[in-house]
Amino acid sequence: MNANDYNKILITGGAGYIGSVLTGLLLRSGFKVRVIDNLLFGGESLLGYLSHPGFEFVQGDVCSSDDVSKVLKGITGVVHLAAIVGDPACKKNPELATKINKSASEMLCQMSIDAEIKRFVFVSTCSNYGKMDDSDSYVDENSSLNPISHYAELKVGFEKYLLALGQKDFAPVCLRFATAYGLSPRPRFDLTVNEFCRELYLGRQLEVYGEQFWRPYCHTRDLANACRLALMVPAEKVAYQTFNVGSTNENYTKKELVDLILSKLPHRKDNVTFVVKKEDSRDYRVNCDKIRKALKFISVYTVRNGIEEIIMAMKNGIISNPDSKAYRNL
Ligand SMILES: NC(=O)c1ccc[n+]([C@@H]2O[C@H](COP(=O)([O-])OP(=O)(O)OC[C@H]3O[C@@H](n4cnc5c(N)ncnc54)[C@H](O)[C@@H]3O)[C@@H](O)[C@H]2O)c1
Numbered sequence: 211m212n213a214n215d216y217n218k219i220l221i222t223g224g225a226g227y228i229g230s231v232l233t234g235l236l237l238r239s240g241f242k243v244r245v246i247d248n249l250l251f252g253g254e255s256l257l258g259y260l261s262h263p264g265f266e267f268v269q270g271d272v273c274s275s276d277d278v279s280k281v282l283k284g285i286t287g288v289v290h291l292a293a294i295v296g297d298p299a300c301k302k303n304p305e306l307a308t309k310i311n312k313s314a315s316e317m318l319c320q321m322s323i324d325a326e327i328k329r330f331v332f333v334s335t336c337s338n339y340g341k342m343d344d345s346d347s348y349v350d351e352n353s354s355l356n357p358i359s360h361y362a363e364l365k366v367g368f369e370k371y372l373l374a375l376g377q378k379d380f381a382p383v384c385l386r387f388a389t390a391y392g393l394s395p396r397p398r399f400d401l402t403v404n405e406f407c408r409e410l411y412l413g414r415q416l417e418v419y420g421e422q423f424w425r426p427y428c429h430t431r432d433l434a435n436a437c438r439l440a441l442m443v444p445a446e447k448v449a450y451q452t453f454n455v456g457s458t459n460e461n462y463t464k465k466e467l468v469d470l471i472l473s474k475l476p477h478r479k480d481n482v483t484f485v486v487k488k489e490d491s492r493d494y495r496v497n498c499d500k501i502r503k504a505l506k507f508i509s510v511y512t513v514r515n516g517i518e519e520i521i522m523a524m525k526n527g528i529i530s531n532p533d534s535k536a537y538r539n540l
Pocket residue numbers: 222223224225226227228229246247248249250251270271272273290291292293294295296310333334335336386387388389390391396398401539
């Protein structure tokens with residue numbers, strides 16, 4: 211199977227943190243790419259692709275059936291990323307989150323089936339696991355889901371919807387992404403690794419709660435590569451399947467993340483305090499062996515690499531204002 215067999219891909223949310231990395235990867239891999247995005251955080255992330263002959267952009271809304279029917283024409287596969295992303299953003303605007311993350315997602319899926327599109331990659335989240343019963347063990351794709359936010363509930367709901375479709379000649383796949391870190395044409399500094407790096411690099415006080423809580427982490431470029439593989443492998447390997455995306459070796463507690471960052475910024479040791487807060491009790495350590503075995507997916511980057519590149523981008527002035535509103539989802 212090569213890129214030409216699935217040659218025109220629709221990426222919803224392609225201007226976002228992960229979507230803008232995926233767009234570049236698919237274009238470099240020989241796919242044609244059409245992005246639909248309503249540019250909640252601007253569109254500069256796509257500037258580098260505008261002159262590429264394989265790239266098309268439609269400013270549109272996945273909630274609009276007119277926009278969706280327009281962008282599905284001639285498409286062979288969909289990667290669905292557009293969403294209200296993260297617990298805080300969904301908490302702030304729950305109706306809009308339901309409209310986009312549930313209703314529009316269902317409509318996009320139905321219209322993709324009607325358009326005889328064969329591959330549908332849905333980007334879900336490991337947040338679906340919520341809080342593990344036993345924090346000494348690992349969760350895998352067969353573990354029970356325990357969503358503890360509206361964001362995760364909507365992701366779990368749409369996964370269930372997709373996996374129950376049973377539609378022949380349609381291969382939906384759910385990719386449960388680890389928490390992302392690293393650079394992107396649309397940087398985000400509201401995600402743990404990137405945010406902690408910014409705060410400590412800038413010499414601010416960093417209050418860390420839930421220091422013992424586990425979470426899996428994965429670089430934006432590796433996450434994009436998982437989408438590429440999910441598009442390219444034969445349908446029988448992915449149809450109606452769920453995969454955790456990350457590496458079993460790349461689970462960290464927040465305390466471990468802080469220690470890794472401090473190993474690069476040792477003079478900031480006194481800037482960190484650990485506090486008790488009940489705010490976010492997500493605690494999950496994730497086994498990602500299924501995607502490694504089934505799709506031969508390997509994470510190339512580690513959190514250590516991500517920390518180095520984020521600090522470097524601030525140090526050399528490439529990112530001069532990491533506090534920019536454009537770099538966070540709230
Ligand atoms: N970033 C992470 O750590 C992470 C982890 C797990 C899963 N995910 C999932 O990956 C996907 C992308 O996340 P991200 O970090 O790139 O977020 P992001 O907010 O940077 O990107 C989302 C994009 O979707 C677009 N969008 C939102 N509503 C839209 C609409 N109605 N119509 C068209 N476009 C719309 C936004 O403009 C934005 O460009 C999301 O589905 C998210 O749930 C992300």
